[in-house]
Amino acid sequence: MDRQKMKVKVCLVGEGAVGKTCLIRRFIQDQFDDRYISTLGAKVSKKEIKVDGPSGGMDVDMTIWDIMGEKGFRELLKEAYFHGAQGVLAVCDVTRKETLDDLEDWVAAVVKVTGNVPIEFLANKADLKGQMTVTKADIQSAAEAHDAPFLFTSAKTGENVEIAFAKLAQMITQRAVA
Ligand code: G3D
Numbered sequence: 001m002d003r004q005k006m007k008v009k010v011c012l013v014g015e016g017a018v019g020k021t022c023l024i025r026r027f028i029q030d031q032f033d034d035r036y037i038s039t040l041g042a043k044v045s046k047k048e049i050k051v052d053g054p055s056g057g058m059d060v061d062m063t064i065w066d067i068m069g070e071k072g073f074r075e076l077l078k079e080a081y082f083h084g085a086q087g088v089l090a091v092c093d094v095t096r097k098e099t100l101d102d103l104e105d106w107v108a109a110v111v112k113v114t115g116n117v118p119i120e121f122l123a124n125k126a127d128l129k130g131q132m133t134v135t136k137a138d139i140q141s142a143a144e145a146h147d148a149p150f151l152f153t154s155a156k157t158g159e160n161v162e163i164a165f166a167k168l169a170q171m172i173t174q175r176a177v178a
Pocket residue numbers: 014015016017018019020021022023124125126127128153154155156157
């Protein structure tokens with residue numbers, strides 16, 4: 001039987017230095033093929049993963065979009081960056097509570113372009129245990145407001161990184177067959 005194949009576009013959003021680029025790099029490791037779209041200020045990476053489903057496995061070709069200069073990320077570019085995204089990773093830094101609060105605006109900006117797509121909240125830098133200012137209750141309530149799951153991740157140790165991307169891919173494919 002032929003395995004089902006699906007191409008998906010996902011975006012990472014969040015303030016500068018929360019770890020978006022590092023999460024992607026950690027996930028992609030060495031099987032990557034990426035290019036920098038200078039006019040968009042975005043970097044696109046690809047990875048194919050296998051997702052289990054009720055009707056057997058599915059190969060998911062993930063195209064992962066990373067924002068380069070968050071500060072100068074202009075309204076106009078948002079449209080192109082978010083256009084066609086089927087899933088979103090909303091990333092904050094556990095050592096900076098304000099980066100969680102800022103996710104509200106990022107998520108609102110994405111949803112405005114994409115409509116209602118699966119979102120997963122990531123509380124990154126979970127390895128910095130002594131410096132955590134984002135609690136489980138904080139990230140949980142932010143995620144629940146969007147009916148979204150959440151995970152504590154660390155691009156540094158690799159904790160939950162693979163799982164985070166796989167979970168988002170699964171949410172996207174489940175929605176596609178539903
Ligand atoms: P961004 O793409 O969201 O802007 P980056 O963030 O991926 O560029 O990461 C910003 C900084 O945070 C980097 O530090 C990076 O090493 C660090 N970082 C990213 N993820 C983690 C993590 O999980 N744990 C820890 N401890 N640090 C992390 P520098 O110093 O290179 O700017």
